[in-house]
Structures are given as C-alpha cells and as structure tokens.
Amino acid sequence: MLNSAIFSQTSKNLVVNRSDGASIFQCKPFQECHTHESDGGVSVGSLWYDSSLLAVVGDGSAPGGSSSRRLRLYNVAVDSDEPMCELDFLTPIIAVQMNRRRLVVVMETRMHVYELPYVRLLHSIDTALNARGLAVLASGDGSKLAYPQHGSTDEPDNGGVGGATADALLKPSPPIALPSSGAGSVVLFDALRLQRVSLIRAHKGGIAALAINEKGSLLATASVRGTVIRVFALPSGTLRYACRRGSYAANIRCMAFAHDAPLLCVASHTGTVHVFRVGSAPDGAEHVHSARVRRDAEQRCVVRKRHAANVGRVRAAAARVAQRAARQRKDANHCATHRRCGEQRAFFVDCERRNAALVRANETDALQAQRVEQHHAAGARRRQRNRRRRLEQCVGRCAADTAVVGLVGAAVLRIGELGAVARRQHGQAARVECCVDRVQQAHIRQLVDVHARLHDHHQPPPVHLHRNDWREKV
8 A cells, every 4th residue: 555655855866655665766767666565564765865775654553663763774785684774753754854964853743853864853842743744944055945834823913924034933022922832833843953943924824734845945825724825035035926726725745846947836635736936926916727637627526526425326236245154154064174173173173183103203213322322332432442452451561571571681691691701611621621731731740751761771662651641640
C-alpha cells in the first residue's frame, strides 16, 4: 500500500513510501534507482537533495517493526541495513524537512531543529496541535521555516492578511500588542539564527496547506475552505498575491513552487490541479492552467460518495451472504473435519512413536559409541603399559650389558697385569737359569781339570759329560 510520495529538494528524485519499504526513482529518465527494504511500513521517507542520504520514519503498523517515533538516516550507496544515525522521540513523527544545513522533525505539539551534517540538536519549538504536520523549510541559504499557529486571539482581525516583522517581535521595548496565537496565523522562524522572524495573519480560518519557494522569499498559504491561495513576501510578511482557486470549498492536499519558473501548483481533493504564475502580475497572480476532468467536479464528488455508499452496502450484503455460506459449509464439513482430525491425531501418535523409536536408537548408538571409545581407550592404555614395560626391560638389559662389559674390561686389565707379572717372572727365571748354566759350566771345567790331572796319573779313558748328565749325577 502506498503511504506517501516525496520529491527531493531539487525535484530530480522521487521517494515512494509503501507499507513494505521505500523506493527511490530518478525523474529524468524515470527509473527506479534503489529499493529500501524495511521490517515494517514507511510513513515518511525523504532524500537529502541528490545524495545517498535517506531519512526514514516507520509507520508503526507491524508489531516489532519500525517505530513511528524513531527517525533513521541511511546511506543507500552502502549495501548495509544498519542506519548511520537513529533519533528516538516520545511522540510519533509526522513530517521531516531538510535542507543543506538544517533538519526539522515535526510532531503534533513540538518541532526539533538539528544541524546537518552532524545531526546535532540545536533548538526545540513548542507548537499547538499540528496533526497534519504542516511545516515548510526553504531549501536555500536562508533556511526559513514556516508553521501554523492555532488558537484564538484577543487582537481584532486586520482583514485576514498582514504580518509582523522580526524587529517588532525581537525589540524588548516598547511592548507591541501582537497576537500570541491565532487561527490562520503562520509563524516564520529563522532556522539558522534560531529565532522567530515574524507572525503572518494569513486567513481567518485554520491553515490547510503551506508552501515556500527555494529562496525563501515567497510563502503560499491555503485555508481550510480552500477557495483563496495567498502568497506573502518574506521576511516582511506582506501580501503579494491572492489566487482565486474556485468558489466551492475544497480540501487543499498539496502546494508547491516550481524550481526553475515562477509557478505555483495547487492540488485539492476534488481531482483538480491549478497552476498560477506568481512572478508576472504585480497586483495578482495569473491563473495559467487548471486541469479538470469536468466542470461539475463537486457533483461528481457527490455521485462518487453515493456510489461508494452503495458499493459499501452491496459489499456488506455480500459479506453477510458469504458468512452464511461459510457457516453452512462449516456445518457440512464438520463431520469430515472431525474425521480428518482423528486421522491427523493417529498420524501424530504414529509420528511420536517413530520419534520415540528414533530416540531409543540414537541412545543405543550413543551407548555403543561410548563402549567403542572406552575399548579404544583401554587398548591405548594397555599398549602404553606394554611399551613402558618393554622400555624398562631394554633399559635393564642395557644396564646388565654395561655391567658385563665393565667386568670384562676389568678382567682384561687384570689379565694384562698378570701377563706383565708373568713376563717379568719369566725373564728373572731365564737370568737365573743362565747364571746356573754358567756356574755349572765353571764346575764342569773344574772337574775336567781335576780329571785331567788324575788322568795324567792313572790315564783312564776319556769321559764326555753332558750338562744334563752331570746334573743327574750330581
């Protein structure tokens, strides 16, 4: 469902707010540029000039969706659903106005002025009941803000037109009797200097629509009657033009100034659009064009209302017939519904039984898996113990081998020592034997000499003695 459609400040882009999000369209050529998806509807969606900054206010229709008391600023050039900034308020937001330096948030009884691009609160304005969110902000450097002031006044009416300048309002003395509030009055506020400029008595009745041009030099107002559109010069508040829209009362829905021409467009609920030239005639605006389907638009409106009433009655009768048929179908299908409920109950019981069997199977699988894990853990521990035992045995064998090697080495050393001793003893024995041999030979020579001397006397046969034979005889 379409909630609203708002042009950007340059009228080059159009933001269409729907119950499921917002879409940004380019006007020349007309094509969709971006779609903003939201978790709820969007009541107000405004684009900051031709940039990628989008201000979004939810309609609060979906439970848990976007709240109508929260203003979110998105950068549509970045592919992200997270907002750049969020502003929460106590009451629902009705309208949002922006220019290059100011952001105005309009609620029923209050308005807040923020500084752009820092989104810093500068000023708050208390207003009377403003259910339609009527407030216009000039997009030029002046940043003029206009909003209606409702109520009653003690000052006599000056013919329904006129204004008070900023000097008269800001000068402390002497006091000037100005209407504090009045039906049909419009307050002009300077959003840059954050002060009230003038109070314009536009109409005798209440204000229905407001429009301000880009430079902030002209302000158009329409009353609840909607027959006369008045254009005032700003900031003086003097009446510049009075545009006759028609003689029958109409509800003015929208007014807007053209950006590149001195034209004012007015649209009403009767289906007519009037275009006035407000820059050529000095004494009054020129009616340029009026787009009407028929001259008797009011009669057509009445016929449309009657047709709507008839359609409503026909729809009510059709609804009653449909309810009766629905009750009959309900009674006729009661038994079938009961039977289907029994079948569904049996199906649910079977499903629960199957689910229980699956749960038991899962538990069995879990137990088996646990046993397998325990078996694997026991095997791992057993293998670890075996490895430790084998390692200890290897260490013991290595220690025994080391001891044996030590004993063998010691034995080898002892044998070497004993061999050396034996060699020394053998050498000594050889020397002793040599000495004995020399002694024996000396004795033998002595015996031979003795025997020779005896032989010389007796001459016995010669005797040849061997060393060993002598040793035996001796």
